[in-house]
Amino acid sequence: MKIAKDFKWEMGHRLPFHKGKCRNLHGHSYKLTVEFEGTLDENGMVLDYYDVKEIVGPIVENLDHSVMVYEEDKELIDVLEKLNSKAVIVPFQTTAENMCGYFLKKIKDAGLPENINGIRVWVYETENTYATEAMKV
Numbered sequence: 001m002k003i004a005k006d007f008k009w010e011m012g013h014r015l016p017f018h019k020g021k022c023r024n025l026h027g028h029s030y031k032l033t034v035e036f037e038g039t040l041d042e043n044g045m046v047l048d049y050y051d052v053k054e055i056v057g058p059i060v061e062n063l064d065h066s067v068m069v070y071e072e073d074k075e076l077i078d079v080l081e082k083l084n085s086k087a088v089i090v091p092f093q094t095t096a097e098n099m100c101g102y103f104l105k106k107i108k109d110a111g112l113p114e115n116i117n118g119i120r121v122w123v124y125e126t127e128n129t130y131a132t133e134a135m136k137v
């Protein structure tokens with residue numbers, strides 16, 4: 001059985017390697033869908049939606065109105081420091097694909113009940129573009 005919940009946040013980023021306009025500092029209204037797969041507990045739930053919010057909410061809140069920056073993008077890190085602006089520095093290029101792995105690891109590390117055996121995330125950069133990845137837990 002599977003359940004899912006959506007989360008939304010605003011965030012800036014850029015792709016320094018990109019030949020086109022994604023090289024520029026810009027932002028998206030991101031959407032994350034998190035799906036949990038598992039057996040039903042004694043109450044007939046995979047995971048209480050309240051608990052989904054407790055697990056995923058802080059991970060998303062940490063990103064909201066920040067700029068996600070690749071750790072090698074020193075110029076952007078310098079600028080954000082000068083502006084005293086919220087930055088989340090990560091060890092990967094900030095593509096939707098890489099963000100899937102970021103969320104899967106954070107969700108897994110938050111600690112999940114025994115009955116959960118899989119997670120899948122969808123990271124939407126726009127309404128019609130997304131990346132998705134799954135993980136067994």
Ligand SMILES: [Zn+2]
Nearest residue numbers: 013022026028
């Ligand atoms: Zn972008």
